[in-house]
Amino acid sequence: MPDSIRSTGTAAVTGSSSDASLLEQTVTAVGAAGSVLRERFGGAVRYRTREELMRALAANDDAALDVLRPRLAFLRPEAGWVAEEFEGGALPPGEWWVVDPAEGNVNHLHGLPEWAVTATLVRENQPVLTVVHQPLTGETCAALAGGGAHLDGRPLRVSDTTDLGLSLVATSQARPDEDAAVVRRVGSSVTAMLLDALVVRTSVPATLHLLNVAAGRIDAFWQFAGARADLLPGALLVAEAGGRISDVQGRPWTPESESLLAAAPGVHAGAVAALSR
Structure with a gap:
């Protein structure tokens, strides 16, 4: 990363x-x-x-x-x-x-x-x-x-939420015409979060979800695939606001990673657990 x-x-x-x-x-x-x-x-x-x-x-x-x-x-x-x-x-x-x-x-x-x-x-x-x-x-x-x-x-400061079950979370679509395997993975992750989180938002663009994580308005954001332009701005905002940045399995994130997870520290581990199932 x-x-x-x-x-x-x-x-x-x-x-x-x-x-x-x-x-x-x-x-x-x-x-x-x-x-x-x-x-x-x-x-x-x-x-x-x-x-x-x-x-x-x-x-x-x-x-x-x-x-x-x-x-x-x-x-x-x-x-x-x-x-x-x-x-x-x-x-x-x-x-x-x-x-x-x-x-x-x-x-x-x-x-x-x-x-x-x-x-x-x-x-x-x-x-x-x-x-x-x-x-x-x-x-x-x-x-x-x-x-x-x-x-x-x-x-800006990320939220102090510690319970994923009380969290508002979000995901986004990386690009049009996404690979079918990625689309299925996105669908599975939404299902997992619907079971574990309070509310799940799905919309574009990624940057505004990440901005909302940095502002403490939502508690976690994840995305599979992605590009520099839609992830780097928000990733820096979240990191500088005290959030945690990783891939969905909790490993260090780089622009070459296959996924990104940005979350308030108190729900990061829970989000990793939900998305890794």
């Missing part, structure tokens, strides 16, 4: 003052991109074919990227750029911007409110900072490795 995301939620690398300043500027850049998507938001966008759907999704991505990419490139000219939202695994050496210009894009197209703009700076495969902005609510969550996680400047 990246050293800056420990299962205990403690960051190994403390953000420098320059990184703190960079985080503030990243908040501004992400907010500007969010304003573009807010202006494009309204009634459901109708499509009849997969090709029409993909064009509509790409139009949102491009509109946000036209604002976001030059601003982030100005902040870190030497940083690489991860353009494919479904890519996973380790990155080459150096700094990289991992960005999702319209996280929850399909919700945006359907007139649903659960979508955001995210940007995460990864340095030597360790997430250094992340920003998640929800234009409809105006909420901005940000985290700096070693500097905590905050919602509009207020510190």
Whole structure:
């Protein structure tokens, strides 16, 4: 797992003052991109074919990227750029911007409110900072490795729940056209959690569930498969808010892992037990 995301939620690398300043500027850049998507938001966008759907999704991505990419490139000219939202695994050496210009894009197209703009700076495969902005609510969550996680400047902290049976938990779909074996595993995990947890939520996008874990609004989130863009921002938020990050079997998590579990410390072991059956 990246050293800056420990299962205990403690960051190994403390953000420098320059990184703190960079985080503030990243908040501004992400907010500007969010304003573009807010202006494009309204009634459901109708499509009849997969090709029409993909064009509509790409139009949102491009509109946000036209604002976001030059601003982030100005902040870190030497940083690489991860353009494919479904890519996973380790990155080459150096700094990289991992960005999702319209996280929850399909919700945006359907007139649903659960979508955001995210940007995460990864340095030597360790997430250094992340920003998640929800234009409809105006909420901005940000985290700096070693500097905590905050919602509009207020510190975030995971819940103190210790009983999975009293917990609100959530999962998400990693990507469209997922492998059949993964789909069956998702279904089995939902059944297991329906038996053990109080309430189970299933929706996209993953980032907003992870944000809610960091904010103490829900107690655990898990997902099978996934990509850097939908897991790294929320994983850093949860870790910096005192949560535990692992795979669903409790092993250290990396972007190459086949699953992710983010939970309040008091229910992490129970969630592992439920998901490992």
